[in-house]
């Protein structure tokens with residue numbers, strides 16, 4: 148899979164046996180804030196993703212998940228500003244803050260060092276161009292294939308890797324001739340074409356049927372595993388994150404309110420928002436069908452941007468809120484984590500604890 | 505909210521909904537002059553009976569014919585062949601104007617509350633719409649306020665417009681509107697698939713409350729198997745227009761018989777099983793019909 152000369156500069160030996168620490172960190176986001184002139188949309192977001200690691204980003208719609216992804220990709224829409232520090236260690240080490248890099252250079256990094264898969268595959272595809280040419284284009288653009296004919300051969304391999312039937316023939320199709328699941332596989336093939344160090348997926352299977360979703364998730368995981376790429380996987384579906392990721396970041400009101408290994412965060416959440424999300428997601432109940440019992444809910448709804456309270460962003464919906472929650476709760480590390488304190492902890496003053504409440 | 509007229513109008517204790525060999529074909533546009541226009545068999549030879557008071561679920565993938573089947577049941581479309589009865593009265597062979605009774609017997613809630621709520625109408629008029637359609641004018645104001653409160657909205661919601669509400673609140677408005685004519689049957693097409701999990705739980709609780717409180721028969725379509733499992737007594741699985749399996753909910757989920765049902769169930773990324781180690785590879789293998797490890 149790896150072409151010679153395409154290895155990361157700060158490379159250590161691949162695989163789980165490799166060294167952990169700065170050398171394996173592909174993406175590091177520090178104190179990222181995004182907003183319009185008047186309204187803060189993301190506040191002080193910090194996290195990192197290592198090589199070969201799959202990190203989930205969850206939260207209800209309007210929590211700031213997509214903005215986080217767009218800020219990292221340098222794709223924030225007009226009118227939004229970002230501050231903080233975003234570093235990518237891909238073909239070249241993470242020497243510069245990407246937030247300060249110009250668009251011309253960002254365009255060189257996108258589709259190469261990092262790439263992204265969106266919810267709606269049609270937004271990423273050109274409707275008037277054969278899909279095979281679109282996969283070839285991203286390699287020719289970034290000069291990762293020496294010639295058009297070499298790129299064509301690689302296209303067929305890539306389309307085959309995402310399990311598309313008869314790839315040589317399918318490469319000649321236009322996007323509208325494909326099903327939603329097939330389109331998303333083409334988008335994935337494009338995203339993986341240059342063996343990115345970082346793949347960001349924003350709700351890549353939300354629009355797909357469950358059986359198609361299962362195959363696409365499998366392909367995403369295999370694609371990043373084969374390349375030892377880092378992945379940031381955005382979804383609102385807790386079952387999907389738990390299936391795909393080893394670590395998770397929980398976002399609400401533009402802040403990361405809890406983070407940690409999937410097992411710990413979902414089986415034993417600390418932040419009251421995470422606790423509410425997990426309870427509301429689980430329609431079956433811990434031991435099979437919940438029957439006619441009322442489902443646990445989170446009261447109220449996500450406020451629109453700019454209407455989140457000061458202090459703990461969740462306090463207007465939290466049944467445990469007290470006066471103490473009116474000031475910003477500090478980050479409480481929960482245990483040692485190789486990726487640092489931000490990777491495992493929460494920002495709640497009255498955390499849920501153990502198995503009782 | 506009980507309607508004394510209801511007992512008098514209720515038919516014999518037969519099924520709420522009955523389908524006998526119902527099919528619906530759509531003729532697609534001709535692509536060339538030499539070949540006949542292609543036909544889509546959206547619903548194929550469906551026979552089904554839903555008992556009064558039952559909570560019946562329909563699951564299946566996109567394009568399997570779920571919405572087409574619902575449209576037939578609601579008299580919004582006519583079958584190509586077969587017979588369809590609601591509370592014992594024929595629906596399949598009746599012209600639209602002779603189905604006015606159906607509007608008060610059976611009401612619909614859709615997936616996209618924004619698409620089905622007229623943005624220029626106040627909530628008060630939206631909820632009263634089915635009553636006005638029946639020519640009922642007196643007492644509508646009080647009824648609207650009562651209904652809004654029943655679905656967890658405050659009375660002052662009546663004066664506002666749909667865009668002033670969140671997705672979940674709009675779905676409450678749709679439910680209030682559906683309840684207005686005091687129907688016997690509630691039909692819901694993907695009522696929670698556009699909602700966040702926390703709001704989904706709120707709306708599912710609401711549906712549960714109104715089905716219980718208003719003594720309704722429920723037909724619920726969802727592509728989300730966990731939703732159907734939570735809500736319904738009996739479930740059918742649709743594939744390419746056919747009902748491939750019909751079974752009591754727990755039986756269908758614990759001992760699925762049809763291979764397609766098994767692959768659907770195997771594909772669902774469930775939180776608990778994921779935490780106990782089921783990977784994306786296992787899900788995909790389940791879809792292909794290989795038992796996950």
Ligand SMILES: Nc1ncnc2c1ncn2[C@@H]1O[C@H](COP(=O)(O)OP(=O)(O)OP(=O)(O)O)[C@@H](O)[C@H]1O
Pocket residue numbers: 530531532544545546564565566567568569570571572573727
């Ligand atoms: N008016 C129509 N003309 C032609 N074909 C139609 C029409 N309505 C539906 N179909 C076709 O009938 C089949 C069943 O469609 P239907 O909308 O019932 O599916 P569904 O199960 O509700 O799917 P979804 O989960 O996407 O809502 C599809 O192949 C669809 O394209």
Ligand SMILES: Nc1ncnc2c1ncn2[C@@H]1O[C@H](COP(=O)(O)OP(=O)(O)O)[C@@H](O)[C@H]1O
Pocket residue numbers: 183188206207208209210211212213214215224225226227451452
């Ligand atoms: N261009 C923009 N201008 C102003 N507000 C925006 C813009 N884009 C997104 N927002 C707001 O930022 C918040 C977070 O949005 P988003 O990242 O898309 O959430 P998510 O992906 O978690 O659903 C929302 O309240 C959204 O309305």
Ligand code: SF4
Pocket residue numbers: 418419420459460461462463465466467468469472476494495496497498
């Ligand atoms: S900090 Fe306070 S308001 Fe926020 S989640 Fe914890 S208890 Fe609730």
Ligand SMILES: [Mg+2]
Pocket residue numbers: 212213
């Ligand atoms: Mg989003």
Ligand SMILES: [Mg+2]
Pocket residue numbers: 570571572693
């Ligand atoms: Mg439908």
